[in-house]
Structure formats: structure tokens, C-alpha cells
Amino acid sequence: MDNVAAVIGMDPAEFRLKNLAARGERTRPDLRALDMDMSELMVRVTQSFASESQGSNRRSRGMAVAATDPANTPIANAIVRLKIDGSILVSVSSIEVGQGAHATMARIAAQTLKQPFSAVSTLRADTAVAPYDWGTGASRSTVVVGLSVENAALDAADQILDMVVDVWELPKESLSLVEGGVSTGSEVLTFHQIFHRTLGVDSGEVVGRGAITPRSKKGALAESPLFWETSAGLAEIVVDEDTGEIHAPRYASAADVGRVIDRVAAEGQDEGAAAMGFGHALYEQLEFEDGQPLNATPIDYMIPRISDVPPVFDTILIENGDGPGPGGAKGMGEGAILPVAPAIANALFSAYGVRITDLPMTPEKVWRALQRGSEFMEFNMSMMVPATPGDLWKTLIDVPSISSCIPGCENVEEIAPLESYKAMVKQKIGPFKVEVPAEIVVESVTEPSHVRTRATGRDKFTGTRLAVILDVSVIPEDLGSKLTVDAKVDIQGRLASMGLGVIKRRVDQNFEEFETRLKSLLGAA
Secondary structure (H helix, E strand, O other): OOHHHHHHHHOOEEEEEEOOOOOOOOOOOOOOOOOOOOOHHHHHHHHHHOOOOOOOOOOEEEEEEEEOOOOOOOOEEEEEEEEEOOOOEEEEOOOOOOOOOOHHHHHHHHHHHHHOOOEEEEEOOOOOOOEEEEOOOOHHHHHHHHHHHHHHHHHHHHHHHHHHHHOOOOOOOHEEOOEEEEEOEEEEEEEEHHHHHHOOOOEEEEEEEEOOOHHHHOOOOOOOOOOOOEEEEEEEEEOOOOOOOOEEEEEEEEEEOOOOOOOHHHHHHHHHHHHHHHHHHHHOOEEEEOOEEOOOOOOOOOOOOOOOOEEEEEOOOOOOOOOOOOOHHHOOOHHHHHHHHHHHHHHHHHOOOOOOOOOOOOOOHHHHHOOOOOOOOOEEEEEEOOOOOOHHHHHHOOHHHHHHHOOOEEEEEEOOOEEEEEEEEEEEEEEEEEEEEEEEEEEEEEOOOOOEEEEEEEEEEEEEEEEEEEEEEEEOOEEEEEEEEEEEEEEHHHHHHHHHHHHHHHHHHHHHHHHHHHHHHHHHH
């Protein structure tokens, strides 16, 4: 969308607003009509903050919107038990994995029965005794299982009211549930009083049952998707132009959730989903070799740390009460993942005109994109050598001698003289230690003045791929010879994330050490 907007010279947000499908329109004839207003989400995130410029590391922002269709499968059952002491037990087969499902079911039961949340407990799921549910996932628990809990709570409420109607001979329409019991209009009957008078003992409970099937609500739940899960994201980023590292100081997320049942949990779901979005946008990537993952450990597989997520996070939950779930709720949690990566990519495009479509957007990829397609980093050195061109040339083509001058070059093996070699290249750059088994090919030789070589290899531990082209020239001078080295270096993988500045310092150090060793070698000779 941003690419098209740029071509026609229109603001990306304005272009989206002109072309967004509206509420009630269909993206496909076989899917439910859109049940949200995406333009409202866009407006809300846009209003949440404005960006500022900051020196050469320019701040920029990008927006993206997304809608996804979660799984349908409206099948769930629940049991709600209201006891004589006013405590309530909820039994469902939804599994609590940190998403807050059990607390949400408890709140639905409490709100339906008009009892305090503290009175409700959701039992741990055991499929041997808990009622059947299709499964935990696909953003369905609040809507589908929540409806079954609501129905079970209504069934329990109906039973307790029927007790009062039967024993106190009061019209049902005059009764209402209140905290701790039932109001008749003139007095409040406690649950203990109701059970005692009805059963004749100081114990008892009512057991409400609720079920949801595709035929529930006159078949309204059968159409797919059950609801649309939506999100708009606005990212503000700062790019370190020397390293390509992207930092997001602020992010805004808006979602149409229908109705918020548990605000803290709902905001946590949205923010957690966005954090996952930052993971695949900037950090997470599995490296494979011969079909086997190389970094599938908590140490090697990089995910966002708390310091990597935006320090300012605006969470906007839009409530229209138009969802299919309890009180008009919709599912949420997945949608907020979707706009993060395109929002960051759009912010990068807005500031620098570069478009990255391959995730994650690592510093290496960003840095390369900022170089406008330059494949190699280029480094140069020259030095005066107190030796004749002939003597210097002999040293350069003497593999044991010249390899001893190259920092980190070990175990050199000659495959064919002045044609091909193998060596182990060891370097420490920043926190990384790499050991690259390199294959070296001599591409051209002009004796005794020029040689070009190409070295390639890969470090298995960091996934660093290395390609180096060296042009070495010997130039006669009055007092000896001048040696020039032009290096073109292509680094891909984790090492490249260190950026040009760090790599250049290491290259300069290697050149200095090479000069010292070579002059020492020639002096000794």
C-alpha cells in the first residue's frame, strides 16, 4: 500500500482510508462480512502520538492494518455450580497457559450471576470430568467457551430463582440476583436462606449447564469466521545508519475487541502479541544446515528482551459491543502480531526509501539496504616496504611466509601452487569469535606486480558467511617498494550485525598487524 501511495504521490494513510473495505462488506463471498471499522482503528493509532526528528538518526513512523479470520468451530460445554455459601465453581476444558482464560471464565460467571469476582473459582481442566470443548486456541475461548459459561450461569440463575418462586410464591419477574442472594424488591434472600428453606438442610447447590453448537443463536455462529480479528499498528523507529540497527521507541496498537471482559488481561494479550511481532520483525530466525537447525537453543535463538520492546506502548481497545461473545465480546490476541513488521518496514521506507520484504529486518539487511545495493564493504591500505619489488614478490607468493603475516590465518594447505589453497581464518569481532574454514582461489597473477585472490567460507557456530576479494599490488619506489591492498569484503550472518564501524576497526587492526609482521619478516630476511 505504501509503495503504491508513493508512486501516485499520496499520503499512505489517506490512500488506505480511500480503499479500505467498510463494515458490512465482504473480502470473499464465502466469508462473513467485516464486523469492524478499520478506519476507526487507523484514526485512533494516528491520534495516539506524533513523531519527532532527531539528527542524522532520523525518527520516522509507519502504519499497517490487518484482519485475520480465526478458527470457527463453535463447540463448547460448561458447568457452573452455585453453592449455598455463595461460592461459584466453573468447570470447562479450556487450558490455562497464561492467556487468562480461566480468569475470564470466572468474570463471565460473576457478571452473569451478579456476584463478586472473588466468589468464583475456575477448576483446573481435566478432560476425564470436565465437559467437552473442541480445543484451546484460535482466539476462541472468550467467545465460544465464554458463551457456554454464560449459558451455564444463566441456567444456574434460573434454577435459584425458580426455588424462590416455588417456596416464597413470588412472581419471577419481581426477582433479581444481587450480591449474596436474590432480591424480591422488599428484601434480599441470601443463598443460605434459599437453600435451607427449599431443601431443609444447611447445604446444597444448583448446577447450571451450558452448551454451544453451530446451531446456537439460530445458526448465527456457523458462518466463518465467527468474528474478524483486527489490528492497526503505528511504529516509530530510529535507525542507526552506521550499523543498520532499528530501535522502536514507541508503538501504538488498536484492536476492535467488541467488549473488554478483563482489561488488564486484554491489554496484556495485545501487548504480548505485539512483542511477538517485534520478534519475527527484527530478531527471530532459524539457521539450517543439511536440514538441521543450528541455533535451536535458548542461547542462540534470539527473541526480544524487555529492553528491545518499545518503552512507550499505547494499547487501544475499541469496544462496540457487537461481537458474538458474552456481552458482545470478540476474540483477540492474534491480530496485534500482524501489523508490527509491515509498520516497521513502512517506517523504514518512509525515511530512507528502501523496502525490505525478507524477515527478520536484521541490522545486516538494513545496513545493506541503506548502502543502495552495494554488495561489498571496501577497505584499502598501502605501505612502504624496504625491499626490492622482486624480493617483496617472492615473499608474497611464498605461502608459509605470507600466511604467517596475516592475523588469524592458520593451517594453510596448498592444493595447487598459485591456484588454490585452504586455510582456517580465526577472528574476534565484538562479542563474536568466528572460525571460518576458507577456500582460497587465485583468480589472476601478473608477475611481479599484481595478484588477485578470492576467499570464501562459513562459520558454523554464528552462521557467518564470508567472501573476500583481495587485490595486492607491488609498485617500485626509489627507496624500495610500495605495497597496496584493496579488499572487498562481503559478510552475511550474525557477525554482520556488528555494523560497518566495528568491522572496519577490526580490519584496520589486522592491516596494522600485517604491516608490522611483514616488515619484521623482510627485515629478518
